[in-house]
Amino acid sequence: MDLLKQIVERAKAHKQRIVLPEAEEERTLKAADKVLADDIAEIILIGNPENIHRLANEWNLKNIDKATIVDPMNNPKSEEYAKLLAELRKSKGMTIEKARELVKNNLYLGCMIIKTEGADGQISGALSTTGDTLRPALQIIKCEPGITCVSGAMLVLTHEQQYGENGIVVMGDVAVTPNPTADQLAQIAYTTAETAKSVAGFQDPHIAILSFSTKGSATDAKDKTTGKSAYIIDKVIEATKLAKERYPQLKLDGELQADAALDPIVAKKKAPESDIAGKANVLIVPNLEVGNIGYKLIQRLGGATAIGPILQGIARPVNDLSRGCSVEDIYYMVAITACQAQDAKKKV
Template identity: 50%
Template sequence: MGFIDTIKARARENKKTIVLPETEDRRTYLAAEQILKEGIADIVLIGSEEAVKKGSEGLDISGAAIVDPATSDRTSAYIDKFVELRAKKGMTPEKAKEILLNDYPYYGCMMVKMGDADGMVSGACHSSADTLRPCLQILKTKPGTKLVSAFFLVAVPDCEYGEDGVFIFSDAGLNQNPNPEELAAIAGSSAETFRFLVQKEPKVAMLSHSTKGSAKHPDVDKVVEATRIAKEQYPDLQLDGELQLDAAIVPEIAASKAPGSPVAGQANVLIFPDLDAGNIGYKLVQRLGKADAYGPITQGIAAPVNDLSRGCSAEDIVGAVAITAVQCAAN
């Protein structure tokens, strides 16, 4: 059984309701059909009956709930709540109504906020900013969260590295250039997420173009400091840095570049120094290594709302929904 099959099985054990707001995209309907067929989650599609019928032509999505913001009896309550949440930012009923009737990710977040759904997956045709902005405005952050971040859960076929080819790549979707304190927070959150989703012990590598002082540069200094902070804040965590990627995952190279490291050669949680590195890294592995890459999955938001790459397939959406449903069960 592959990793995502295990996640799907966990989702089926405690079925949750997930909103898919991007009903303008055919991939949404293809994914919804498969999710319903496999019993992974209950699905809510946001849009008019007519638009959904047209978009899903030839597919069986009869098990999905269709919510039209223009006619739903819940819309009025959502408008009131949205105004309350954003009153200090100058939100008016008129503006709230305009946003909720026309920007479906906002409407989906209100469904989650008001308890009418458990989570949401969006981003197939919205940027990460447009997907995450509504949830940060409406759902806010989880209590105790130091930093909201985003990771990709990457499963590489026939791979002896990581956890049988399974890794978390973080932050690969949200924070552009985290400082040492933020990198340390990302490491802590990512380790906790790996332990929960993969159900194995996280081994965290703080990545750099340097291993243990092999290069000198302010970018290296940032990772060194982040490693120090993370070790101080999470003393029970298997974590080390700064490590080059090969030293982090290949035992033979780790033995020469970082002898004695508790993580080198066996890392399964890869913390990238910035968003450029994380985004490029996961896409290289996905496209050249034929890996499954699910995300960006968020951590630190009060309820599970997860992003998608705009290059995603319908199968990627199915996987993201399964991961979101498992997160909802824990929430």
């Protein structure tokens, strides 16, 4: 778990302001107390102040007074936020009346705090769905410049030190976009490499866009009716081309099978001309089905630790938790979000 310790230390080095909009939820409040005790981030709690203090006393939490508490039902900035939200969404028919209601919603309020530079990132999901977490983020904070596709990366910590970055690989997308286009896949390659740098601390990401083919070893099946390509391998080839053109600074190659991407001996046989084959530490999968199944197989059969998903592509980090998350999960996600926020500020 050395990587998690490194993430915490990077978060501490340049403290960020992280919003927890589900502040009356037990695991969230306990995680906030631990974050504040360890001085990892500044915490903004959204909820009823009386309830938060009552629960903190009930659970013997000693550090909650260090947090900033925002009451969504009695917020002096509500009208300011409502006017801004109505302006941001006027092309979608947003009225000031509707905006006034939405800024009382904890998830929308958190995103408005970030939009007005009062915070640097947000984490929710202990009580909320992924859709509820993402909707206000995309409506208010929006994607980072040049990106139209939100995705999710997973840090996979294995016991096989010879692969990836001393046994660590970053996989994307494992969480959001079911069947990305070639253009979206190219974007996912870029944003996953950024996550590898900002969160996993990779100095030199080597990105492989994966397929069931290595450099033409297989070809797409043809639709019997139309005669058109099934657009599986071809999508990966096109995504690789787009990514190389759009992000020339990236060390990237495709299409590569997983063994050719990770294993130098296999790489010499299957892709001897590739600078990435056998050295990949960032793996881009062709669709969500492959990503989700893949990391869970590594986790269960290989004994790997999977951390995430870490949402990427949003202009300021907004991360989603599993509703089955633990206090420890939220604690480390605060540190991860803080590292992403540090990196986002460098791009401005």
